[in-house]
Amino acid sequence: xxxxxxxxxxxxxWLGLAAIGAAVAAWRxxxxxxxxxxxxxxxxxxxxxxxxxLFGSRPIKDGASLITxxxxxxxxxxxxxxxxxxxKSPMTPENHVKAIYILAEKNPRPLNVKIxxxxxxxxxxxxxxxxxxxxxxxxxxxxxxxxxxxIASRDVRVTVAGCAA
Amino acid sequence: MADxxxxxxxxxxxxxxxxxxxxxxxxxxxxERVERQGGRSVDRNYRFVNRIVVTYLGREIALIEPSTAxxxxxxxxxxxxxxxxxxxxxxxxxxxxVKFEGAAExxxx
Numbered sequence: 001x002x003x004x005x006x007x008x009x010x011x012x013x014w015l016g017l018a019a020i021g022a023a024v025a026a027w028r029x030x031x032x033x034x035x036x037x038x039x040x041x042x043x044x045x046x047x048x049x050x051x052x053x054l055f056g057s058r059p060i061k062d063g064a065s066l067i068t069x070x071x072x073x074x075x076x077x078x079x080x081x082x083x084x085x086x087x088k089s090p091m092t093p094e095n096h097v098k099a100i101y102i103l104a105e106k107n108p109r110p111l112n113v114k115i116x117x118x119x120x121x122x123x124x125x126x127x128x129x130x131x132x133x134x135x136x137x138x139x140x141x142x143x144x145x146x147x148x149x150x151i152a153s154r155d156v157r158v159t160v161a162g163c164a165a
Numbered sequence: 166m167a168d169x170x171x172x173x174x175x176x177x178x179x180x181x182x183x184x185x186x187x188x189x190x191x192x193x194x195x196x197e198r199v200e201r202q203g204g205r206s207v208d209r210n211y212r213f214v215n216r217i218v219v220t221y222l223g224r225e226i227a228l229i230e231p232s233t234a235x236x237x238x239x240x241x242x243x244x245x246x247x248x249x250x251x252x253x254x255x256x257x258x259x260x261x262x263v264k265f266e267g268a269a270e271x272x273x274x
Contacts, residue, residue: 036208040260041199042232044206080236107234109199115243116228120221122185122246126229129236131198162236 047103047110047139054101054111055149060141063087063150067140070127071154078132078162087124087142087150091117097124099143106136131162168193172267174255179272180247188219190255191240192265198233214239216258221271222251247273 042050051060070084089097096119103110115126124142132138139153175189194214200207217229217239227243245253250273257265 037210038199038206038208041206041211084242104234109232109234111232112234113229113231115241116230118224118226120224120246121226121244123244125187125242125244126227127189127242128231129240131234131236 042109042111044108045110047105050103050110051141055141058147058149060149060151063142063152066150067142067152069138069140069152069154071138071156073155074157074159075132076159078134078158078160080129081132081156081158081162082127082129083138084127085125085140089124089144091119091122091124093119094145096145097142098145100124100126101141101143102128102130103139103141104130104132104136105139106132106134108133132156132158133161134158170194170263170265172255172257172265174253174267174269176253176269176271179274182247182249182273184247185244186247186271187242187244188253188255188269189240189242190217190219190257190267191238192257192267193238194257194259194265196231196233196235196237196239210261212259212261214257214259217241218256218258219243219245219253220256221245221253222249245271247271249273 066088068086075081085100087097097117100115102112104112112130117124135157137153137155139151142150171193173191177186180186192214196213197211199211211233213233214231219227226245229241231239251271252268253271254268
């Protein structure tokens, strides 16, 4: 009698533990969903997911010959890494660069900045300072007026992390 | 940081009509980065510049949407085709909805 009760309790406890375990297992692998203020920021994700989120399944062509990325090979301070991007374009209303996206592959939130340009800019150029979390490629995507996408990248070695987030 | 919101614009002294010039715009701003505790982002209303509008002669040239991964005291260099003497304006807006504006006269010869 006593033996049977112990075994029942043990079994129940075991089942309870198993249920908790299953709940934890089901919950853990899901990426932390942004709540509250964090929902206003881009989600933490690998760069492939960012590209999918921004451009869906649209093809991205190799734009190495169109896009020039000026960056130091070694960035001593990841908190401020200068970058200058120039995209070859006549910048006419019919043929111009509509947007430039700068993404750092090793940052937890890869999209650093999006720049939307109009033909009145006369040139597809932008320069700024980035925060880079770690050594890795910085990728630039240019979107032209007709919707085609071009990508180029540049490797940067970061000596002191910029803790970008 | 009493200087938060100081906007500085640099444009060339004079520009030939029809040529492309560049404006360098800077705002003094902490551009807060996302804090982490135990590997997780802390949920807080981070204060960072997330919208910059550049206009020349009242027309929009560029719209910039930075994230927290743009350095402190955000600075951007943007080109524009100089057509007439007039005002170039840059408006920075941060995630708390505060606006910082700067303007510079572009002399076209």
